Amino acid sequence: MESMENLKRRAYDLRRDTLDIIMAGGGGHIGGDMSVMDTLIELYFNQMNISPENREDPDRDYFILSKGHAVEAYYAVLCARGFLDLEDVRARFSRFGSPYIGHPNNKLPGMEMNSGSLGHGLPVAVGLALGNRMSGRDSRTYVVMGDGELAEGSVWEGFMSGHMYGLDTLCAVIDRNRLQISGSTEDVMAQEKLADRVRSFGWHVVNVEDGNDLDALHAAFAEARETKGCPTCLIANTVKGKGSPVMENKAEWHHHVPTVEEYEHIVRDLDAGKEALLNV
Numbered sequence: 259m260e261s262m263e264n265l266k267r268r269a270y271d272l273r274r275d276t277l278d279i280i281m282a283g284g285g286g287h288i289g290g291d292m293s294v295m296d297t298l299i300e301l302y303f304n305q306m307n308i309s310p311e312n313r314e315d316p317d318r319d320y321f322i323l324s325k326g327h328a329v330e331a332y333y334a335v336l337c338a339r340g341f342l343d344l345e346d347v348r349a350r351f352s353r354f355g356s357p358y359i360g361h362p363n364n365k366l367p368g369m370e371m372n373s374g375s376l377g378h379g380l381p382v383a384v385g386l387a388l389g390n391r392m393s394g395r396d397s398r399t400y401v402v403m404g405d406g407e408l409a410e411g412s413v414w415e416g417f418m419s420g421h422m423y424g425l426d427t428l429c430a431v432i433d434r435n436r437l438q439i440s441g442s443t444e445d446v447m448a449q450e451k452l453a454d455r456v457r458s459f460g461w462h463v464v465n466v467e468d469g470n471d472l473d474a475l476h477a478a479f480a481e482a483r484e485t486k487g488c489p490t491c492l493i494a495n496t497v498k499g500k501g502s503p504v505m506e507n508k509a510e511w512h513h514h515v516p517t518v519e520e521y522e523h524i525v526r527d528l529d530a531g532k533e534a535l536l537n538v
C-alpha cells in the first residue's frame with residue numbers, strides 16, 4: 259500500500275500520462291478518463307489484490323472497466339503498476355496493428371475483459387463473482403461503469419442478479435459525472451434518485467460525495483468490503499475532465515484531442531495542482 263500523499267501526487271502524474279497517451283495516439287476519451295482516474299488509482303494501489311506477479315492466479319481479485327472508452331486512463335494506471343510499459347503504449351497506442359487499441363483488450367496483461375460496448379461489464383462481473391464463490395475463492399470483483407451506461411437494460415439485469423445471489427464480494431462503481439457522449443445524462447436518459455433505485459434492487463449503496471477525492475473513495479471501498487449479504491454500489495460523484503477548467507464539465511471533451519495550446523494549459527494546471535499539494 260502506498261501513502262495517501264503519494265497517491266494524491268500520482269493522481270496528477272497519471273492524468274499527465276493519460277494526456278500524453280492521447281496526444282501520441284491522436285485520439286481518446288479524455289473526459290471520462292479524467293473523471294474515473296481517482297477510482298482506478300484507489301483500486302489498483304490500495305484495494306485490489308492484483309499485480310503483474312499474480313495476474314494469472316485464480317485467487318486474485320478481478321477488475322472490469324465496463325466504460326471501456328476510458329482505456330487511456332486504464333493504460334496509465336496499468337503502466338504505473340508495472341503491467342504495461344508507458345513508452346511502448348505511447349509509441350504504439352492507436353497505431354495500425356497495435357494491441358493498444360481504443361478500448362480494453364484482454365490479450366494485454368492485466369486486462370480481464372474486452373469492453374467498449376456499454377452495458378456488459380456488470381453482468382460479466384456478476385458471473386465472475388458467482389463463479390469464484392462456487393469455486394470456494396474469496397476473490398473480490400470490481401466493475402466500473404459510466405452513468406450514461408446505465409441506459410443499457412443489461413445493467414439493471416446485472417443489479418437484479420447480483421442481489422439475487424447475495425454477491426457480497428462484488429462491488430460496482432458508477433462514475434457519476436452527469437455527462438455522456440452528447441450532453442447531460444439527465445437530458446438523454448435521466449438518472450434521478452439513482453441511489454434509491456440501486457438500493458431498491460437490493461444493493462448496499464454508498465454515495466461518494468466527491469468521487470475525485472481519494473480519501474473519500476478509500477472510506478467507501480472499506481465500507482463495501484465490510485458489507486455482507488449483498489453487493490455494494492459506490493456512486494462516485496465526479497467531474498468529467500477533472501484536472502483543468504479547460505476540459506471540466508464539457509460534453510464536447512467526451513472525445514477530444516487537445517490543441518497544443520490546450521495541452522499546455524492543462525499541463526500547467528496539473529503542475530499547479532501538484533505543486534499546491536506539495537506545499538500543504
Ligand SMILES: Cc1ncc(C[n+]2csc(CCOP(=O)(O)OP(=O)(O)O)c2C)c(N)n1
Binds near residue numbers: 290376437
Ligand atoms: C452499447 C453502446 N452504445 C453506444 C456506445 C457509444 N458510446 C461511447 S461512450 C458513450 C457515452 C457513455 O457515457 P458514460 O457512460 O456516462 O461515460 P463517461 O461520461 O464516463 O465517459 C456512448 C453512448 C457504446 N460504446 N456502446
Ligand SMILES: [Mg+2]
Binds near residue numbers: 405406433436437438
Ligand atoms: Mg458519464
